Amino acid sequence: LPAQKGYVPTTENLRNREDFRDRKFGVFIHWGLYSMLADGEWVMNNKNLPYREYAKLAGGFYPSKFDAARWVADVKAAGAKYLCITSRHHDGFSMFDTKKSPYNIVDATPFGRDILKELADECHRQGIRLHFYYSLVDWYRTDYNPVGRTGREASRTLTGEWPAYHQFMLDQLTELLTGYGEIGAIWFDGVWDQDQNPGFDWRLDELYAQIHRLQPACMIINNHHLTPFEGEDGQTFERDLPGQNTAGYSASSTISSLPLETCETMNKSWGYRMTDTAYKSEKELIHYLVKAAGNNANLLMNVGPQPDGEFPAAAMERFRAIGKWLEQYGETIYGTRGGPVAPRHWGVTTQKADRLYVHILQKEDEVLFLPVPGKTIRSAKTFIGKKNVEYTVVPSGIALNVSEATDAIDFVVELELQ
Numbered sequence: 267l268p269a270q271k272g273y274v275p276t277t278e279n280l281r282n283r284e285d286f287r288d289r290k291f292g293v294f295i296h297w298g299l300y301s302m303l304a305d306g307e308w309v310m311n312n313k314n315l316p317y318r319e320y321a322k323l324a325g326g327f328y329p330s331k332f333d334a335a336r337w338v339a340d341v342k343a344a345g346a347k348y349l350c351i352t353s354r355h356h357d358g359f360s361m362f363d364t365k366k367s368p369y370n371i372v373d374a375t376p377f378g379r380d381i382l383k384e385l386a387d388e389c390h391r392q393g394i395r396l397h398f399y400y401s402l403v404d405w406y407r408t409d410y411n412p413v414g415r416t417g418r419e420a421s422r423t424l425t426g427e428w429p430a431y432h433q434f435m436l437d438q439l440t441e442l443l444t445g446y447g448e449i450g451a452i453w454f455d456g457v458w459d460q461d462q463n464p465g466f467d468w469r470l471d472e473l474y475a476q477i478h479r480l481q482p483a484c485m486i487i488n489n490h491h492l493t494p495f496e497g498e499d500g501q502t503f504e505r506d507l508p509g510q511n512t513a514g515y516s517a518s519s520t521i522s523s524l525p526l527e528t529c530e531t532m533n534k535s536w537g538y539r540m541t542d543t544a545y546k547s548e549k550e551l552i553h554y555l556v557k558a559a560g561n562n563a564n565l566l567m568n569v570g571p572q573p574d575g576e577f578p579a580a581a582m583e584r585f586r587a588i589g590k591w592l593e594q595y596g597e598t599i600y601g602t603r604g605g606p607v608a609p610r611h612w613g614v615t616t617q618k619a620d621r622l623y624v625h626i627l628q629k630e631d632e633v634l635f636l637p638v639p640g641k642t643i644r645s646a647k648t649f650i651g652k653k654n655v656e657y658t659v660v661p662s663g664i665a666l667n668v669s670e671a672t673d674a675i676d677f678v679v680e681l682e683l684q
């Protein structure tokens with residue numbers, strides 16, 4: 267597949283990758299015109315809405331409660347260290363001050379504010395790394411031609427030519443990488459939309475080269491569900507831990523050596539959906555974060571803000587709970603890498619410097635066998651309270667007495683290594 271041939275990441279880029287890995291937890295934000303219809307970000311496609319009618323939503327977009335400082339503070343209080351927001355989703359509406367199309371939040375809405383700029387300023391002020399989601403698919407433009415698997419709305423005749431659309435993307439990415447300060451990553455989505463058009467070429471190489479030219483440190487992540495292409499700096503897994511494919515999206519289960527990320531949403535929708543009250547419990551969400559860390563991956567957890575610009579109350583409750591948990595257990599998550607013990611049914615391990623954290627998420631036995639050489643272990647203590655935990659050295663590892671493990675969300679044993 268086409269990509270940036272011969273790509274060699276710069277030292278700044280490699281540093282950014284490690285910084286990304288250290289951050290471990292990010293908040294994903296899906297927000298756009300679709301939020302007003304309160305039926306998810308695919309509503310335009312799912313309900314086959316005529317694009318000229320859908321576009322009229324812009325005239326009523328006025329999120330009176332939007333406050334970038336507040337959002338970033340809420341994200342921070344959740345314990346997240348980065349934020350990824352939809353700069354433009356499949357509906358084609360730009361949530362930033364683009365000069366390349368009037369179909370954007372500044373020119374087409376009475377709100378008239380560049381929310382990406384406001385967020386970028388706040389992220390930089392508050393120390394949150396900023397990532398931009400950018401859709402390759404476009405259900406609005408007539409030069410998104412040939413039509414893809416989605417967005418086949420009848421009234422939209424595709425008169426334009428593909429090269430114009432590609433130039434549009436290139437120009438918009440240039441805007442995003444020159445007008446908003448340092449960007450941690452561009453997060454692409456939608457490659458799959460053209461995978462039934464034989465011979466189709468996204469010309470990602472040119473997009474990737476431009477991004478890396480403008481901001482060499484900026485990571486490129488592309489949610490294409492395939493083995494990473496040359497030129498990419500990270501690998502994301504949609505609604506799955508790395509290598510799993512329970513969501514049925516992946517065409518490849520390859521886990522690359524690039525920084526890994528799992529993206530998931532708190533309920534079942536990415537964009538705000540009023541009827542979707544199926545929020546995961548605090549425990550489930552924290553377990554997912556811990557499992558991601560144990561699988562050597564970050565977790566990017568989504569919230570779909572309301573059309574008025576506020577996060578739903580159910581999402582806020584969960585953010586606060588995760589934040590509270592991370593205040594106590596953050597040391598076992600941030601800056602760690604997946605531990606030497608492969609993820610198990612009972613839980614996972616994370617590792618940082620001379621510490622190995624054993625996260626028991628689901629207690630099964632009183633004694634846990636860990637294939638970690640006994641002679642490398644200096645001490646075993648409960649992470650909370652630092653009480654000694656008994657263990658015996660066995661031929662191929664240690665047997666850890668975890669009879670004290672409680673039903674807490676995560677019972678962590680801290681092993682100090684030589």
Ligand code: H79
Pocket residue numbers: 296307308415416455458489504515529536
């Ligand atoms: O932005 C969120 C979603 O809107 C977007 N990615 C997340 C982060 C997303 N779009 N689609 N999907 C997620 C699910 C993918 C469905 C697919 Fe298919 C299955 C793509 C290819 C096969 C269905 C059939 C849609 C296109 C063809």
